[in-house]
Amino acid sequence: MPILGIDYDKCNNCQICYNACWRYFRRDKEQNKIVFDDPNNLCDSCGRCVARCKSDAIMYENIGELLNFEEVQDPSTLISYESMHKFMSAKRSMRGYKKKKVPKADIEKVLDTMKYAPTGANIRTLKCTIISDDEKIKKLSDAVMDGIIASNNPRYTERFIKAKKQGIDTIFFNAPHVLIIHSRNPGDAMNSTIAITYGMLAAQTLGLGSCWIGLAHGVLSANKEAREKIAGIQGNIWGVMILGYPTQIYYKVPPRPDIKTKGLDDLE
Ligand SMILES: Cc1cc2nc3c(=O)[nH]c(=O)nc-3n(C[C@H](O)[C@H](O)[C@H](O)COP(=O)(O)O)c2cc1C
Ligand code: SF4
Ligand code: SF4
Structure with missing residues (x-):
């Protein structure tokens, strides 16, 4: 949402935009008003200023819907810690x-949630290729399996040779959809992780299961031919996730070790 300026018919000079972003808003003392000042086009389109202006006075290039729901002012009213903690710990x-x-x-709903994940400097370059054709998924799975088998990894190789002979898909587990996140922006290595996590949690609200497939990420990153010819992807792959209706039911949340912490005991 590139910022175009301020609509002074609506602006009440509250200066909140200046507090939100002093880099590109400044106080013009002579005119006694706030001005948007970004001569080098450095604004990263994060939209913080637009979201904080109560008077809708900041003009921007429309790149999508501006969500406006009451609870946005205090998101803690949308979901309790207990509900969220249960929901996230039940994510398998x-x-x-x-x-x-x-x-x-x-x-589309899953992707719509993923787009709200934070990205470094608000650079939005992530792309998602969705593969839903069973034959293509099988080809991709075979290519990944072959890559793992060739790596002679004692953890996987023998198991995968056996699985391949038996026609068992140990890569995508016969999931109906494989989502591959990719781009040419190296910053997306981190951005994609957060976006995929958002997507997986959104999927869970829709009764969908998911799994991050690091093995496919590794092999497809190294195997240009499989990446380009089977998946049809140019550029870097940053993450692979499968999605579908689960056949597995978990009756409990398995235990997880506490995160080793320093400084917690200093707090009251
Ligand atoms: C970066 C990453 C890569 C992963 N790669 C794979 C994979 O290739 N295949 C797979 O079956 N699971 C994969 N997983 C799932 C993990 O094995 C799983 O998250 C972990 O065992 C904990 O289980 P939970 O997700 O059910 O809590 C991956 C998870 C992460 C975060
Ligand atoms: S936040 Fe909105 S109303 Fe307040 S000074 Fe900025 S543009 Fe004007
Ligand atoms: S969109 Fe973000 S970077 Fe640009 S002026 Fe508004 S707050 Fe500042």
């Missing part, structure tokens, strides 16, 4: 899927 990596495809509208 699903490795069994029904044959059913996910409706486009639900995949």
